Structure formats: C-alpha cells, structure tokens
Amino acid sequence: MDPNWPKKPAFQDLRRLLRGRLVKDRSLKKYTTYRVGGPADLYFEPLDRDDLAALMRYVHEREIPFFVIGKGANLLVSDKGFRGVVVNLQKGLKELNIRDLAVTAGSGAVLWDFLYEMQRNSLGGLEKLIGIPGTIGGAIYMNAGAFGSEISDCLVSVDVMKHNGEVVTLNKEQIPFGYRKGFTEPDKITLSITLRMKASDSAVLRSTMDEIWRRRKSTQPLSSPSAGSVFKRPPGKYAGVxxxxxxLKGTRVGGAVVSTKHANFILNKNHATAQNIYDLIKMIRDRVHRRFGVTLELENQLVGWDNVE
Ligand SMILES: Cc1cc2nc3c(=O)[nH]c(=O)nc-3n(C[C@H](O)[C@H](O)[C@H](O)COP(=O)(O)OP(=O)(O)OC[C@H]3O[C@@H](n4cnc5c(N)ncnc54)[C@H](O)[C@@H]3O)c2cc1C
Incomplete structure (x- = not known):
C-alpha cells in the first residue's frame, strides 16, 4: 500500500464517489466496547449496498486495506489505529423483512434490537442470544452464541459482497461454522442474512430472554468497558477457571484489570490503553501456560497490530 495514503486527492476522489458519511482520522475509541483504539485513516458509513460497492471497487483496485466494524464488541484496536478504511454498516444496511417464518436482516442491524423484534413477532430459535452485544454481521463472523444456542442455528443463507462489489448468496452448508467460528472469508462482507425461525409464544420468549439477561448480569461484569470473553474455551475446560x-483475578496493567467477577473478562477500569490490555493478555497467557500447560486462544480479535498473532 502507498505509504502516503490517504493522500488529499484520494480523500477528495472518495468524497465525490461516495454518498455516505466519510471522515478522516476518525478515532475508533467510541466504536469499540473496550473504549480504546487509535484512529482509522478513513471511516465510512455507506448509505446502501451501491454506496458500499463503490467503495469496495475503489479500495480493491488500489489495494487499500479495509475493515468492517460492527459494535466493536470483540475487538482490541491498537493505539496506532488502522491504516486504511474502516466501514460501518449500521446506518445503511439494517433492513428487516419478515415473511412468516422467513426473516432477512441487514448485517448492520443490532442483534439486541433484532431479537426483541423476533420476540414481538412470536419468532423463536435465537432468544438465548439476548445480551450479546453487537451487530448481525459481527455475530455471523464470530458465530456468536450463548447458553447452547448459536446464530448459525437458524441460518439459511448469507448475502455477501466481494471486493469487486459483486453480490453472491451463500447457503449455510457452504460455510464451515464451528465454535466461535463463523463466516470469516477475508475478501467478503456480509450484507444480510436469511433465517428460518420457529413459531413460538411471545410471552414465553420474553420470559426466557428476561431470565437469560438476569443470569448474564449476575455472572458478568457489565459496568466497565470490556470485550466479553478474551479467550476461547479450551477443549474440556473453562478459560475463566x-x-x-x-x-490472576484483579491483576492489573495500567488501567486494564482482570475482572474479579469473571476472570475471562479484562476491564478498562481507568483509562487503559490498548497496549495495557494487550500486555495483560500476554501475561495471562504466559502464566496459564506455565501453570497448566494450556495455550489459551484469543477470542478477542486484534486490529491494527504489527507482528502479533
Ligand atoms: C459484555 C460482553 C459480553 C459478550 N458475550 C458474548 C457471548 O455470550 N457470546 C459471544 O459469542 N460473544 C460475546 N461477546 C463478544 C461479542 O459480543 C461478539 O463477538 C459479537 O458477535 C461481536 O459483534 P460486533 O458487531 O461487535 O462485531 P465486531 O467486534 O465489531 O467485529 C467482529 C468481527 O466481525 C467482522 N464483521 C462485522 N461485521 C461484518 C460484516 N458485515 N461483514 C464481514 N465481517 C464483519 C469484523 O470485521 C470483525 O472481524 C460479548 C462481548 C461483550 C462486550
């Protein structure tokens, strides 16, 4: 990539080409639930699929890196930020269509809002995901799940956009879903998903969702910024245990602290930097490996870091 990116003409080119909001040097802090992270060279909110396709073609032809951000609920963005374009689909791609049990949802829709809409329409199957922060796109990327349910459970197909702006539909069978492993093809963006929900009683769905939310609040530290579980569950074990x-409960590096309520959460307690959080992650991995011989695998995703796994 051109080291002088973004040159002024490139920004002006894009301003002319695109209709959605385009901002230079946008801090990503407020777009991540850790509330850390440096700036993106460019930050873009497409108005619709065509607007996104125009950007995709532009960055594809010039080999400019881009990154789609959801709610940033699983991201550790470096203090240096991201060299390229960060794309946020929450304004332009949040449509919801319900036809009997078939539901299509835009990838920028917020999972929480989507699940309450399902409940109001007596559509079950994903109610146990209530309380997972993020968007539909982020949930499909991570195959987000909780209490024995995963977003892929009700999935029929995913509409994706390739880097050249072309749109294709992939059936669920074409995507190798697994534990926290969703649709992660790096050259494709999720536009929308189609689900087949289950006819359910709205009041029963609501009481399940209330109960799940109560359990989450009692077991997770939700009053400080975090990105949920830092590490994946190792086979047959729990990372938090x-x-x-x-x-390591309560261990701190700068403003980053291992939660005393749930040890697999790192909290931004006091103006932590991304580096503080990263250093704490490394310390936890080393200590757990030395003590138990288990290598913890990151569930949080690193964005904008050089030379780290
Ligand atoms: C308090 C808390 C509790 C949590 N509990 C759970 C839990 O119980 N279960 C669970 O699974 N997770 C949990 N998480 C983690 C997080 O909520 C999930 O990983 C969620 O799916 C992330 O969604 P997001 O929209 O924020 O994605 P982001 O974190 O913004 O992005 C995650 C990845 O998805 C990609 N992505 C996002 N949208 C698209 C798109 N349209 N096309 C292509 N790629 C895309 C991003 O590029 C990135 O690689 C928790 C997090 C917090 C803060």
Missing part, C-alpha cells in the same frame, strides 16, 4: 486458578 484456569485464569482464576492461576491467581
């Missing part, structure tokens, strides 16, 4: 047994 290993971290707790390694004596």
């Amino acid at each position: 290993l971290i707790e047994q390694a004596g």
Whole structure:
C-alpha cells in the first residue's frame, strides 16, 4: 500500500464517489466496547449496498486495506489505529423483512434490537442470544452464541459482497461454522442474512430472554468497558477457571484489570490503553501456560497490530 495514503486527492476522489458519511482520522475509541483504539485513516458509513460497492471497487483496485466494524464488541484496536478504511454498516444496511417464518436482516442491524423484534413477532430459535452485544454481521463472523444456542442455528443463507462489489448468496452448508467460528472469508462482507425461525409464544420468549439477561448480569461484569470473553474455551475446560486458578483475578496493567467477577473478562477500569490490555493478555497467557500447560486462544480479535498473532 502507498505509504502516503490517504493522500488529499484520494480523500477528495472518495468524497465525490461516495454518498455516505466519510471522515478522516476518525478515532475508533467510541466504536469499540473496550473504549480504546487509535484512529482509522478513513471511516465510512455507506448509505446502501451501491454506496458500499463503490467503495469496495475503489479500495480493491488500489489495494487499500479495509475493515468492517460492527459494535466493536470483540475487538482490541491498537493505539496506532488502522491504516486504511474502516466501514460501518449500521446506518445503511439494517433492513428487516419478515415473511412468516422467513426473516432477512441487514448485517448492520443490532442483534439486541433484532431479537426483541423476533420476540414481538412470536419468532423463536435465537432468544438465548439476548445480551450479546453487537451487530448481525459481527455475530455471523464470530458465530456468536450463548447458553447452547448459536446464530448459525437458524441460518439459511448469507448475502455477501466481494471486493469487486459483486453480490453472491451463500447457503449455510457452504460455510464451515464451528465454535466461535463463523463466516470469516477475508475478501467478503456480509450484507444480510436469511433465517428460518420457529413459531413460538411471545410471552414465553420474553420470559426466557428476561431470565437469560438476569443470569448474564449476575455472572458478568457489565459496568466497565470490556470485550466479553478474551479467550476461547479450551477443549474440556473453562478459560475463566484456569485464569482464576492461576491467581490472576484483579491483576492489573495500567488501567486494564482482570475482572474479579469473571476472570475471562479484562476491564478498562481507568483509562487503559490498548497496549495495557494487550500486555495483560500476554501475561495471562504466559502464566496459564506455565501453570497448566494450556495455550489459551484469543477470542478477542486484534486490529491494527504489527507482528502479533
Ligand atoms: C459484555 C460482553 C459480553 C459478550 N458475550 C458474548 C457471548 O455470550 N457470546 C459471544 O459469542 N460473544 C460475546 N461477546 C463478544 C461479542 O459480543 C461478539 O463477538 C459479537 O458477535 C461481536 O459483534 P460486533 O458487531 O461487535 O462485531 P465486531 O467486534 O465489531 O467485529 C467482529 C468481527 O466481525 C467482522 N464483521 C462485522 N461485521 C461484518 C460484516 N458485515 N461483514 C464481514 N465481517 C464483519 C469484523 O470485521 C470483525 O472481524 C460479548 C462481548 C461483550 C462486550
């Protein structure tokens, strides 16, 4: 990539080409739930699919890196930020269509709002995902799940846009979903998903959702910024239990602290930097590996870091 990116003409070119909001040097802090992260060279909110396609063609032809951000609920963005274009689909791609049990949702829709809409329409199957922060696009990328349910459970197909702006539909069977492994093809953006929901009683759905939300609040530290579980569950074990047994609850690096309520959460307690959080992650991995011989795999995703795994 051109080291002088973004040159002024490129910004002006894009201003002319695109209809949605385009901002230079946008801090990503307020777009991540950790509330850390440096600026994106460019930040773009497309108005619709065509606007997104125009950007995709432009960055594809010039080999400019881009990154789609959802609610940033699983991201650790570096203090240096992201060199390229960060795209936010929450304004332009949040449509919802319900036809009996078939539901199509735009990838920028917020999962929480979507699930309450399903409940109001007596459509079940994904109610146990209530309380997972993020968008539909982020949930499909991560195959987000909780309490034995995953977003892929009700999935029929995904509409995706390739880098050249072309739109294709992939059936669920074409995507190798797994535990926190969703649709992660790096050259494709999720535009919308189609689901087949289950006819359900709205009041029963509501009481399940209320109960799940109560359980989340009692077991998770929700009053400080975090990005949920930092590490994936190692086979047959719980990352939080290993971290707790390694004596790491309450351990701190700068403003980043291992939660005393749920040891697999790192909290931004006091103006933490992304580097503080990253250093704490490394410390936890080293300590757990030395103590139990288990290598913890990151569930949080690193964005804008050089030379890290
Ligand atoms: C308090 C808390 C509790 C949590 N609990 C859970 C839980 O119980 N279960 C769980 O699974 N997760 C949990 N998480 C993690 C997080 O909520 C999920 O990973 C969620 O799916 C992230 O969605 P997002 O929209 O914020 O995605 P982001 O974090 O913004 O992005 C995640 C990835 O998805 C990609 N992406 C986003 N949209 C698109 C798109 N349209 N096309 C292509 N790629 C896209 C991004 O590029 C990135 O690679 C929790 C997080 C928090 C803060």
